[in-house]
Amino acid sequence: MTMTPERTDSAMLHSELRVECDPDAIIRDGHRLDHAEGTSKPLRPAPEPQPRGAKVRGNRPIDQQEAAARFIAATEHEKMHDERLWDLRQKRDREMHGIPEWEELRSLASAIKEHTLTHLDEYLDQFEANARSNGIHVHWARDAAEHNKIVHGILRDHRATSLIKSKSMLTEECGFRHYMASVGIEVIETDLGERIQQLDNEDPSHVVVPAVHKLRTDVAEVFSHTIGTDPGNTDVHYLAEAQREATRPLILNADAGMTGANFVVAETGTFVVCTNEGNADLSANVPKLHIASIGIEKIVPRLEHLAVFVRLLSRSALGSPMTQYTSHFRGPRTGGEMHVVLVDNGRSERLGLEEFWTSLKCIRCGACMNTCPVYRRSGGLSYGATYSGPIGLIIDPTFNARKYSNLPFASSLNGSCTNVCPVKINIHEQIYAWRRVLVKQHEVPLAKKAAMKAAGVLLSRPAAYRAAIASADTALAHLPRFVIYNGLNAWGKHREVPHSPEQTFHSWYHANRGAKR
Numbered sequence: 001m002t003m004t005p006e007r008t009d010s011a012m013l014h015s016e017l018r019v020e021c022d023p024d025a026i027i028r029d030g031h032r033l034d035h036a037e038g039t040s041k042p043l044r045p046a047p048e049p050q051p052r053g054a055k056v057r058g059n060r061p062i063d064q065q066e067a068a069a070r071f072i073a074a075t076e077h078e079k080m081h082d083e084r085l086w087d088l089r090q091k092r093d094r095e096m097h098g099i100p101e102w103e104e105l106r107s108l109a110s111a112i113k114e115h116t117l118t119h120l121d122e123y124l125d126q127f128e129a130n131a132r133s134n135g136i137h138v139h140w141a142r143d144a145a146e147h148n149k150i151v152h153g154i155l156r157d158h159r160a161t162s163l164i165k166s167k168s169m170l171t172e173e174c175g176f177r178h179y180m181a182s183v184g185i186e187v188i189e190t191d192l193g194e195r196i197q198q199l200d201n202e203d204p205s206h207v208v209v210p211a212v213h214k215l216r217t218d219v220a221e222v223f224s225h226t227i228g229t230d231p232g233n234t235d236v237h238y239l240a241e242a243q244r245e246a247t248r249p250l251i252l253n254a255d256a257g258m259t260g261a262n263f264v265v266a267e268t269g270t271f272v273v274c275t276n277e278g279n280a281d282l283s284a285n286v287p288k289l290h291i292a293s294i295g296i297e298k299i300v301p302r303l304e305h306l307a308v309f310v311r312l313l314s315r316s317a318l319g320s321p322m323t324q325y326t327s328h329f330r331g332p333r334t335g336g337e338m339h340v341v342l343v344d345n346g347r348s349e350r351l352g353l354e355e356f357w358t359s360l361k362c363i364r365c366g367a368c369m370n371t372c373p374v375y376r377r378s379g380g381l382s383y384g385a386t387y388s389g390p391i392g393l394i395i396d397p398t399f400n401a402r403k404y405s406n407l408p409f410a411s412s413l414n415g416s417c418t419n420v421c422p423v424k425i426n427i428h429e430q431i432y433a434w435r436r437v438l439v440k441q442h443e444v445p446l447a448k449k450a451a452m453k454a455a456g457v458l459l460s461r462p463a464a465y466r467a468a469i470a471s472a473d474t475a476l477a478h479l480p481r482f483v484i485y486n487g488l489n490a491w492g493k494h495r496e497v498p499h500s501p502e503q504t505f506h507s508w509y510h511a512n513r514g515a516k517r
Ligand code: SF4
Pocket: 316, 361, 362, 363, 364, 365, 366, 367, 368, 369, 391, 417, 420, 421, 422, 423, 424, 425, 427
């Protein structure tokens, strides 16, 4: 058969056959003979496309269910995500069992945080005074806009046009990268996962592992478009090395560096950053200008308190005894300059919310996300918010109750999040409390509100409830299938209604045990 030029057009071939520099390739008349003996490779199915996150439309309520359904439909992604996070949860359990005083540590951490939060003004003042005497410039930002302006002002004063930064959820809250892009300053993320997300123009989907929702094929695709790697090569070492090669020159030539902080110590005026890649140390030490953006709730009173949190943080987050780097920053290095921006951005207001103020104890370990069955199966980007998973459900509505009004309903309230939280936040109780608040504030759809009201009436009247159950069983047995299994009923897409037993528990109990009482 004569092979026409069209048939050898590389665009027609599966991506795994389009290897540009294959030494075994047989070339004829300037065309590679991909099916020639010795060069053919097994065809693999095209990788599953990455499901994208929730659609964000201004202030309109995020439809987490819709985005979660798309994530679940991408079966490879859902399976990998579920397994990867459950693995972290199991590692966390193993580490926890190795520390006999684990529960005492949790109680201590909770008590330290509650004490600090109830004396926040004093400890912040103490930190500011000590940090200034260490040579640090301290700034205060009321909100995201003020934070971004302050950082921009510092960079402008130093004529800085490029900034390397380590992962920081606070800067995500502030929309920092977008702001910097609008004023012409290039921001380069130094954390590998965060850099992947930056190159893919996506938010982080997890507070510790920002790209955990991506398959290797997704990363290969992102890198092939942005740094020119081979799209068919999904080897993690190849991808990580390619990223390192591409980013290292940007890091070495950056004008300024930025970090967040995991903990701030009032008595010493110092702060601590924990990473596993050492990227915060690059951000802080390569350029002469170091800016740290820190939420005001990160403070602890004394250096000795750090030991409690450092023992809990990495074990809870990744199931490892320590982060690879736990770096203490005390002041600018010789010839350098250090700035700390203390950011409120709604924290003071949250401190005044009687039912929700203890959410400020959070040390962003992500353990509640790793254990949550809803989060594991729906992916962090389905929440359409900076914070996802159980901690997101109780923090996000404090930023915007209307926009995030659906989120507290994305939970089974099983309490596992509360059980694993290293600072003992009563997460599932706060999720439940948010539901009550949102119903009172009329932020819940009318249909859901009416259904809940009807259920409340029914459940509070035993006779009516039993009559309803009996008639529902009869109705289910005779209803045409399409009434339940139709395109409008998301519940029926993945489930079958089980056959109802011939006897309800109540009538069984009445027949078998009731007479013995
Ligand atoms: S709420 Fe608790 S478990 Fe969840 S991220 Fe914060 S500290 Fe970790």
